[in-house]
Amino acid sequence: MSIVSTSSAADDQLRPPVPPGSVTLRINGQEHTLRLAPWTSLLDALREYVGLTGTKKGCDHGQCGACTVLVDGKRINSCLTLAVLQEGADITTIEGLGTPEHLHPLQQAFIDHDAFQCGYCTPGQICSAQGLINEGKAHTEDEIRELMSGNICRCGAYVGILNAVKEVAEKELKMASCTCYGSHGHSSNS
Amino acid sequence: MSTDSNTKYVGKAPNRVDGPLKVTGTAKYAAEFDVPDLAYGYVVSSPVAKGRIRKIHADKVLGLPGVLHVFSHENVPGLAWFDRSYKDDVAPGGSPFRPLHDDEIKFNMQPVALVVADTFELARYAASILEVEYEVEKHETDIESKRDEGYEPGRGKTGYMPPQRREDADKGLEQSAHRIRHEYIHGAQHHNPMEMFGATVHYHPDGKLTIYDKTQGVYNCQQYITKIFGLSKDEARVVNLFMGGGFGSGLRPQYELFLSVLAALELKRSVRVTLTRQQMFSFGHRPHTLQTLELGTGPDGALLGLKHYALHETSRFEDYTENVVNWSGMLYKCPNVRLSYGISPLDVYTPLDMRAPGAATGSFALEVAMDEMAYEAGLDPLEFRRRNYAEEDQNKKAPFSSKKLREAYDEGARRFGWDKRPMAPRATREGNLLVGWGVAGGVWDASMQKAAAKATITADGRLTVASAAGENGTGTYTIMAQIAAETLGLPLEAVTVRLGDTTLPEAPLQGGSWTAASVGTAVKNTCEALGEKLLKLAQKMDDSPLKDAKPEDVEFVNGLIRLRKEPQQSVVLRDVLQVSGEREIEVDSSAMPNPVNMQKYSMHSHNVVFAEVKVDEELGTVHVTRVVNVVAAGRILNQKTARSQVLGSVVWGISMALMEETVMDHRYGRYMNHNYAEYHVPTNADVRGIEVYFVEEEDPHVNPLGVKGIGEVGLLGVAAAITNAVYHATGKRVRSLPIYLDKLL
Ligand code: FES
């Protein structure tokens, strides 16, 4: 028999941690001023402080993509960034893309292709797909499969996800390459 | 309900009615309900597999401002004394795990404390520095070392069937012209639904609780909580509106439920507890299983003898059982059969049903063995299966209520192009890739449970149907809306479905592929009962053309009640409601399986899977490039959601064959790859062409809807078909999953 002891805390760890501070985030075009601990992730800020629970937590370690949001048009894992680091940025969550009454084309395509089952990975998949289109990629099926592979779907709805993204990307990329290029609203980040 | 050929919704492919909520992030999962004055709990997990907790030094973290409490066995108040109070509806035999009950450590990552604080960030921080002292004892976690110690469980959980034998398997094998005997293994697998377990407990001012929990059965959770904490049903309402995947993991209450309720009651405050992805590996799993299969055939390829033995792990405290070997006595015709089964306790948490429990395991071994046997007998693997087709269920000695597996073979072979397959392995190359084709299949129970439902129609013609069933991605909201709309002739948009709440009529656990049959029939019966009430009201109207009609004389179509024989004689449903003066009309009803039919028939769904793989021999990598999965599961209620379930099953099968395994470090009795980066599941790039087909069966015996359930059968045979395809490509027979690349080098 042996004795083990876990995490015997150093004295400085037992002092009260850094107190909450004020952070202002621009989410879906709206400013939110929050009081939160400086080590709060953007994901937890959205879910627990702003009440935007459309962004999901599947691992909290950057391994699943469920927490994908768009920051200045680029897709990121919101569990891997701190809320305080995103002050001044334009954050778009699934709630900012569309609503049940006014669906975004990707949201409609996901429904039409039944590109989900439980729906838990879905907001992340859709934000990721929008990020992919913003990057000007998604030209071929293989490209979509590969570049959507940061988003796990445990229900295994990949066939539907591919078809939904393909349908919207084809339309969007066609528009992007026509004369209206540049006025379409998507910033090219590549 | 209207006749088959003439349905508007049932059997068609409408979009999911809850789709708009899911794609916009509006659907609320357990950890997402907004309740006032919420405190957060964070679970501390044991780093040792066996031993005792000597001391929890809670005083230190309690000094942090904002930390409210550290719950542990040292301070948990007296709760239910008998451990049967902790038994949930599907607990196996034994003594269930009681969180924070005493100082004993029974498995690695056992919850030993719950730190509660004003914010999630603080609770997590405090939990990370909480000091716990353990006395470590020697553990055993390796089933391989217990090969000879398996025992047949005396009794199993609900649905467990002791293995059978018929005639003399040894003699059958001795008389065989061709024989094989091999061992097949797969490691532990964890369900890993996308949504992690979590609960939000709303503590109301009157002390009552509304508990939003991740579960596949709100009633199961309610009875568990009320028994343990001595609450009345009225004091503990359990709600689950959407579940971010279950796959069996939510069949039994998990410890976030106990811990969050404990904290809420003690602190008289609302509490949320969510587990981490690492902690998702700290409870039930598909057990590590060792199987031996022995087959023998006559010179013509007819099976003469079959022996199948399975041994898997269980915990020290419960006898977890599953039907692993039974399927081998019924999928093919064989006169001499011996099935046997053992379990062996280890210092792990009790395993837990995971999608097609037992059958996913058993069909892998049986179907790879069948492939080996076919090669031994010199027969095409599909032809070999046809020769041994089971016309009746030999286990039960009963006819099948319906079985179109032969038609599924034909359909699948045609779609896949099986007739172009060369028999010899290593016969097809594409550049530096070896190409192989494999086939396999399976059988699964078509079950039904008692279920109840309620239907309410309001004066504006809107219908609400309600039952405490769950939605974990299977499409429950959608198929219930279809059935209700069809039965009462209403547009789908006029129907609202309510699920997942203990204030609604009771439904069985969401599992076993029985929700469509059970809750679907309850919804149908309830809507029919409502229809009869509406007919009576219609008959009271002045000059009603339906005056003398009996319920069977009328049909509900397009918002009308009309005579079947004279469809022009009708009344408008909405007029009936308006004239009646009632604001709303409500009925309750329920559904039960038919015991006579259950006795008389064997009720099962079947499938067959054809797979193509491409193997890079130098690298050992396998890509599944094509899968055709043909399912015979009675009637299909929704072509879209049913197809999605089978597509998902194929992804699960690819995962089981090539990726998925929880690896134990036996030195510590701890799973090593307990996160989403190292526990591999397929991503989009791993999935190529999958085709799904249904061979629909008209089955008047199975249940009034004629459905057999679709959530599990589609997984069967997928891993075996891939394994067989790998053999066909490379000539290497792999008998342990997953097929990592080193097994092919
Ligand atoms: S929650 Fe952020 S990647 Fe999984």
Ligand code: FES
């Ligand atoms: S829809 Fe369930 S995880 Fe993707």
